[in-house]
Amino acid sequence: MHWHILGAGAMGCLFAAQLDRQKIPLTLLLRSTKENQSEITLDIEGVSGASQHQLAVQACSAKGQIDYLLVMTKAYDVLPAVTSVVQRLSPQSVILLLSNGIGFAEQIQRNHPQLQLALGTTTEGAFRRGPWQIQHAGLGSTRIGQAATTATPAWFEDWRSSLSDCHWDRQISAAQWRKLAINCAINPLSALEGCRNGELASKPALAAKVRELCAEMTLIGQAAGQCAAVSGLEHKVFEVIKATAANRSSMLQDITAGRRTEIDYINGYADRCARQFAVEAPLNRELLEALRQLEQARFP
C-alpha cells in the first residue's frame, strides 16, 4: 500500500520514518512545496535508533488519487487538512486519524459523509529538533480500529509491522474515550498550574482536583455509553501521573510555547457531552473556560 501522510510534524515524520524502515512506500503531503521539490531528507534519532530517510513530498494541491491517508495534524487542523485533499480521495480511500482528542472525526463525517474513517490513539512521543529533524522521545503503544469492521483489514499489516507495539482494537471508541478522560484530568490542570505531571499527585490540593475531575469524567462517560472506558478511571489516571511524573503535559508545552492547545477536542468535547446528557461537571467547565481565557489573552 502507498501511504500519504498529511501533517508532517513530529508524529507524522516519526511514523513516516517507521514505515520507511519497513520499505513501505509513502509520500509526505505539505501545504506547499518549493519549485521542483519532490524529496526531503529526514533525520530521526532517539529511542528507536538513528536513521536517515529520503522521502517523497507533494503539495496537498497536487493531482493523483490517494488510497491510504494518515492524518497526523493537531486536532483543530484535521478537518481543514482533509478538506484540502478531498478531491483526491474516493469512498474506497482509507483515512486513518491518529490525532489526540475527540470530535474531528464527527466533523469530517458531517462535511464529507462519503469518506471512510479509521481511528486510533498513540502514546508514542516525538518532537522536532529542527527542520526535518525528529527526536523519538518515547516508545509507546498504538491502537487502531474502525467502527463496524469485524475483520482486521489487510492495510493494518503495514502498521503492525512498522511500530513496536501496535494493535487492532475492536473497541477503538472506548480506547479513545479512555485516553480523552485521562487527558481531561491531567492536561488543563497541569497547564494552568504550570507544573510537571507528578505534582498533580504530590500536592494534596491538586490531587483532590484530579479526583474531582475523574468523578466528573466517569459520570459523563457513563451517560455517553462509555462505561468500560471510564471504569477504574481514578486509579488509571494516578498510574499515568506516576509513570509520567517528570513530564510537562502536551497542553503545558503548547501554552509555554505560545501555541494553540487542543482543549476544544479534549475538555471541550467532554463539556459538550456533559451538556448533551445533562451531567453536572463544573470543574471541567471551570478549567475549560480558564484555559480558553489564557489562550485568548495570547491569541486575541
Ligand SMILES: NC(=O)C1=CN([C@@H]2O[C@H](COP(=O)(O)OP(=O)(O)OC[C@H]3O[C@@H](n4cnc5c(N)ncnc54)[C@H](OP(=O)(O)O)[C@@H]3O)[C@@H](O)[C@H]2O)C=CC1
Ligand atoms: N508529539 C507527541 O509526542 C504526540 C502527539 N500526539 C498528537 O499527535 C497530533 C500531532 O502532534 P505533533 O506531531 O506533535 O504536532 P506538530 O505540530 O509537530 O505537527 C502537525 C503538523 O501538521 C501540519 N499541518 C497542519 N495543517 C495542515 C494542512 N492543512 N496541510 C498540511 N499540513 C498541515 C503542520 O504543518 P505546519 O508546521 O506548517 O503548521 C505540522 O507539520 C496531535 O493531535 C498531538 O496531540 C499524540 C501523542 C504524542
Ligand SMILES: CC(C)(CO)C(=O)C(=O)O
Ligand atoms: C499522558 C499525558 C498526560 C502525558 O503527559 C499526555 O498524553 C499529554 O501530555 O498529552
